[in-house]
Amino acid sequence: AQTVTQSQPEMSVQEAETVTLSCTYDTSESDYYLFWYKQPPSRQMILVIRQEAYKQQNATENRFSVNFQKAAKSFSLKISDSQLGDAAMYFCAYNRDDKIIFGKGTRLHILP
């Protein structure tokens, strides 16, 4: 069975600084997708970034980038120049056959 593990229940970062959220996953598949979702207090789940497992290049979306280590089954999210609006729960997730499996989340606090 596929599992997703986020070992950091909470993290804090100073505004404008950089923070990295960790995620490991377990799967026997070779073709899959990995995601980071953001869930602010409004509860709406928002896709932050997506990585296709067969692509070696790490995905980047503006201030958000990932470090994808397929052999180690590691998928961390780096947020650069942190902003107050980045405060939220962040979920690492795995997708195969259109079913998403989420980790337990990391609550990110941004300190002004």
Next chain:
Amino acid sequence: ETGVTQSPTHLIKTRGQQVTLRCSSQSGHNTVSWYQQALGQGPQFIFQYYREEENGRGNFPPRFSGLQFPNYSSELNVNALELDDSALYLCASSKKLATDTYNEQFFGPGTRLTVL
């Protein structure tokens, strides 16, 4: 373009009752997935509906059932409610082609269910 909507926003039920939650998919989408998010946890996949048929199910008992209508909106029904059913229920819609293994899912704001 209208996003995914869910109703009601909040709901309070008592143990043993039945509940129906509703989800309207984004325009042009044909697939709806339902997730249960307990407090402090990540969402868990309940099931997915594609073209009005169930297309995969997570580890949930049969008292969790669903429907998808010709307009691709969907309902989640839960019978014989238990205290542990208290959670945020999220639906997500996507546009799926038969050969796809991945389609971006767009989430609604959720329905908060409290079972007393």
